[in-house]
Amino acid sequence: FPVEERFQLSNVWLRFKEAGWALLLPVIILGGIFGGIVTATEGAALAVVAALFISGVIYREFDVRALYKSLVDSGVQTAVVMLLVASSYLIGGFLTEAQLPQQLARAIGGVTENKYLILMMLNVAFLILGMFLHSAAAIILVVPIVMPMVLAAGIDPVHFGLVVTLNLAIGQQTPPVASVLIAACSIAKSDIWETTKVNLPFIGALLALLLISTYLPAISLLPVRLIYGG
Template sequence: MTAVLLISFLVFLIVRIPIAFALGLSCLLYALLADIPLVVLPAKMYSGIDVFVLLSVPGFILAGNLMNEGGLTERIITFCNHLLGHIRGGLALANIGASMLFAGISGTAVSDTASIGAVMIPAMKKEGYDPGFSCAVTAASSTVGPIIPPSVPMIILATLSGLSVGKLFIAAVIPGLLLGLFMMGLTYFIAQKKAYPRHPKSSLPQVAKGFLDTFWALLMTFIILFGIIGGVFTPTEASIVAVVYALAVGALVYRRLSVKKIMQVTLNAMKTSAALMVLIGFANLFGWILLTERLPQEIAGGILGFTSNKYMVLLLINLLLIFVGSFMETIAALMILFPILLKVAVAVEIDPIHFSVIVLLNLMIGLTTPPIGVCLFVSSSIGKVPLISVSRASWPFLGISLLVLALLTLFPQLTLWLPGLLD
């Protein structure tokens, strides 16, 4: 019966049924063939979303949309251009810098690609950057978003593992910065090699103005992060603080949020949140069926039967997650695979916080893995560049991401040092 569930799910994906409904339909087919009472299905779906910390997800989505609609994206890009534009390839470096700063607001790679790519890809093409490179650097840098806190996928990981949201957030700081800085180094090397343009150096008043324009928005990230870590409020309370703050900044400071815009942004956030909760519900149902069929135990037993060396276990898990992440939505992959793989990791004495960051980075790498990484498709569509050109230009960035993944795998203290300071 497990084969029916998995094969039907893959078939539904191949015929381009949205992943949430592919999960739901495969579960329904399994239930009908296994003679499971259909009343069980909504009950298991509801149990998957009836988790207090998940209440923070709609709040963070709404806060991010409010800040984005309030003009934050343009201000961040302008500020990064003032800081980095005078360096050769400065516009590409500003692209990565904007993703690193925007990360705390969006928290999702695809939204980062779409928001920043809509501005940066046309600008880079206009200034003479290779179109494929313009799309590739945008897609690659977007993977920094869900690593640098606050991050929606990190909240999902905390929900699934019972780990502290604050510790997961702080554990991801160094990996996120490493990923962004290494990508900047690669971009600078490519820019020098291809003689990409640079702008005149901005004056100190221009830099100061750019900083002041972004200050209030960036302050929200610090309030959220240190508020959660310091125990001032829970992640759910933090999401509400973020919404109120975003409303105040967007309406009173940036003055870009009218009542009509607020209503439209709220509606869009409701749609996004509803779609995400449906996905989480169906993924929980799918995971419950796998658990009933004892597939997690078989996978864990298979890996541990093959090797008990924790580095070999991590290597196998890394390969699996990069493959899965290249075609499956991040939240669904986490819901289905993370509980299974966490048991394997704990069995070979891998720290759960360290493992959680590794899992998330793997799935982010999958989003930009040629030829089917989702972020590559998004940037290709925005830039109107053939996917093969974007994929070819993305290989060096994929190499950098794999290098950071290898460093995190081999040196756990890169993720555990900062959380250890909180103990």
Template sequence: MSAAVFFVLPISLLAIGTPIFATLMVATCTGIMLLGDAPLRAVHTAMFGSLDAFALLAVPLFILAGDIMAKGGIAQRLIELVMSVVGGVRGSLPLATIGSASVFGAMSGSSVACVAAIGKLTLPSLEKSGYGRIFGVSLVTATGVIDVIIPPSIPMIIYAIAAQQSVTELFLAGIVPGLIVASALAIYVVIRSRLQGIPSGAPPRREAVVRAAKRSVWALLAPILILGGIYGGVFTPTEAAGIACVYSAVVSVLIHREMTLADLWKTVLDSSVLVAQIMIVVSAAGAYAWLITTSGLPQGLVAFIDKLGLETWLLLLVLNVLLLVVGSVLEPPAAILVLAPLLTPIAAQAGVDPLHFGIIVTVNLAIGMFMPPFGLNLFAAHAIFKTPLPELYRGVVPFFLIYLGILMLLTYVPALTLAPVALFR
């Protein structure tokens, strides 16, 4: 009966197109009535309790900061700076896309915002330079998920809350994986540009680099302020998110003057819609996770897997496959809140560090965001750039394979994630 309530019912509802939050609420209420002796009013307590976390305030604030940076000229200045530096390298435009997405990810943490901001600025130039629209959209779609991996990352914040881990330490663990992803993508696009015979651009000129650096000074200060403040112990990640909002608004309105107060207010309203969508899923997933935890299902799963006697490497492989499948269907916040109570005890039982497992979860869900056929970034890119989904599916395959290779490396070499944490401690 419990398997039917916790798994069969939600999967069936999702298959017929039921919204995620409604699916989780139906499963929670059904489980309480059929399996538990708790009153239905406990659902309200669990829903509001899941939102009553100081660290969770960082999610809407980073989303707002990312939207302001995208619309206030900050993202554009970053791209201009990267292009002025790598302009003479074969593959300079794709490299600029990857570099800009990485820096943007260090400021916002919102993948869809990165796809929209970076894509709108780089896609026209990629097409004109002979890379083709499908490659350009695929590159932006796959590169946008770097925001999920490079801190500050919204899924990392939610995992830290669900698994009761330090947000700051989880951010530290994500630095090296994010750099590895960006480096691997950069190597691929350079090789592809050479094989495709794309000509090199004009070599970088000192005057152009200096001019672009002067224009982007305020943009470059943003990640230094945010990450330096967090790792320096000046403020918490949640406070850093608030500072990022204020900083980006001041720079966009008063310094760059590319955003009016009316534009700023519209950006706040647009961001609030996305925040509301995320938070209602977080609250429903919190109630669902509470029911799963109180039902004793995680303990039962741990005992069952322990009886199977799987070696750690095989267990991690199975968990990776599960996370990839779930990540291609559910948004990362919902997937983490549903799966973290189930999978974290299993990984801990196998001796996997919770911070290391958090990076494994995050990278899996990042890949799931552009994994055909249901990845969120695929649909976002399809809606924004009007690219046919079948062509986009084929275009992201090389990037998908690169990410899978990196996932295996990060899964089985935990030092890549845990070494920065050990140094920090």
């Protein structure tokens, strides 16, 4: 790789001081969220206000034209995401009217009471749902319906929550809909199918992690038990 500048330890401190104010942004976002002060959305808005203040008052590099371009770009990217969210809620409405989640729960409960087989079938169901629905819609639509069956099978609700989250995370970056993948490609201005080809090994790794988390609950629940006990 070409060497643009020789590494010097003194430069590390110099660059850190220059970037110090900008590095406060993740502290503001994560500190506000984990501190219970703001929600994730409010944290993002707070970070924007902080960024405007830092660039305009502290660094004095505020550029109105750059701000206008950022607003246009963020508007386009938000429109892409909101179209996906709207379409997923329409699909969710259809599934609710057709009572497909209830039929799914009855079908799984009628086939087996073995918790590992139930988890296997729920894995498949949530992976497919994640490909077509936004995660919030899938959770609201299906989780309350299958939760009694999950508890009756003796599945830890925290373990089930981790499994659902992983399933939806994988589904949302797997076409045809892949809401997270489309949002990321919109921001990066990259082709969806080319990105998917590169993403396949990562999806494979996530699937392996999903299997480990599903069928070795002691591993996935270890951090929870270490922190909260039990």
